[in-house]
Amino acid sequence: MSGKVALVTGGASGLGRATALTLAEAGAEIVVADLDAAGGKEVAELVGGHFRACDVSDLDANRALVDFAVERCGGVDIAFLNAGVATGCGIGDDFDPALYRRAMGANLDGVVYGAHAVLPALRARGGGSIVATASLAGLTAVPFDPLYAANKHAVVGLARSLGPALAPEGVRFNAICPGFAESRIIDPIREMLSSQHLPIIPAQIVADTVLRILTGDATGECWFIQPGREPEPFRFRNVPGPGEAVTG
Template sequence: MTAAEGGAAAPRREPHGDGVLRGKVAIVTGAASGLGRATALGLARAGAHVVVADLDARGGREVADLVGGRFRACDVSDLDANRALVEFTQETYGGVDIALLNAGVATGCGVGEDFDPARYRRAMGANLDGVVFGTHAVLPALRARGGGSIVATASLAGLAAVPLDPLYAANKHAVVGLARSLGPALAPENVRFNAVCPGFAESRIIDPLRGMLSEQGMPVIPAETVADTVLRILTGDGTGECWFIQPGREPEPFRFRNVPGPGAPVAV
């Protein structure tokens, strides 16, 4: 039995980074491919121990072997599965310092005649419940370490209108709102909560769109660019931030406009 299958821990492979996160313990959901895979590799290079979580057991084990970490099957839309993932990580590495709540799926339907309640619930379960449940499950572990960092994968669809996929925009807007709200709420406990909001990035979600993107000359953001941004967030000190990632631009926190305050009473 290999370490990735849940047996004895494999010998730790030396990361190729500068060790800025050496000794930290990280959970990455949706880590079998795409953005999660790239970030798991980046965390390992930075010195972190990584628990790779995904429903794709084959891909997840492959990534776990690459990073010298452990694999755990997890349906992020299930609260108990999130709790079990955190418990597994604590039992394996003694605690948790970092959680990248990255698992997500495309919606596949709209709100009109094509509305499909099952697809809707699947998308909301992975893209929103997975972040809420993951946060709820990992917070006690972070508190036990005296603090830590959570990064949720949102999307540029969480910062702008997306008429072609309003339900995807809805759950990603919710993740953005959660990050902006939980950032300051958790700061007194030394827990930072931020989000990344990439445009069209290299992942399975964009597979149905590749032809259109190519025809329009729209570049696809490398998964490594998103991973590098996550590492910048983890090694920074900001909280409640939502970092946009767009081709040809330097990633940075999105500057939200303030909501207008109350005005003078309206005469009647």
């Protein structure tokens, strides 16, 4: 990571904070982005980096964030598009359009807008790497939060599709898919997880996985992270091809 500039969204706490510290320790210069200015500035000070307040659900805010990183650091080599929120509603009587748009704005738009905004900076460096935070909810059904599953499935599909699409430009795009990991998102269900004796993944394990992806050479992969298992790329089954043609 020496000499690399890494942009980390949602960097004020949880997975973003742990990853910012890990990448800095590996030698990267860090730009921390978050709506939590106090937490973001604290992390930036810890890593000797830079902080920029950013609402990732706003396209212009993402462009301004990348401009800030280029101006302060001379360019961007890595983007960890990690910012995200819990949904807070379902699709039935409890459906709330404002909460739905908030979740989709942070969890999906934040990745799409972030990737769009950072691509010119990565191209200017001759290539680079993007890692997006999806979730185990992007690999399986989540009946208790279908809307969260929907936006995380979308991030998984984006990573699998953009990986090969951007490869000719020297830009790699991968995703991480942690289970219940130490972050603010699990705060509303922390008591339930404890009562069911479900282990919470330390943020450092996620950060170490991000570093492994960044120092590798694969693209279009979605790495699952589960307690008691070694993180690795999820092996998707191939889509069935067309069957025998029906005639007559």
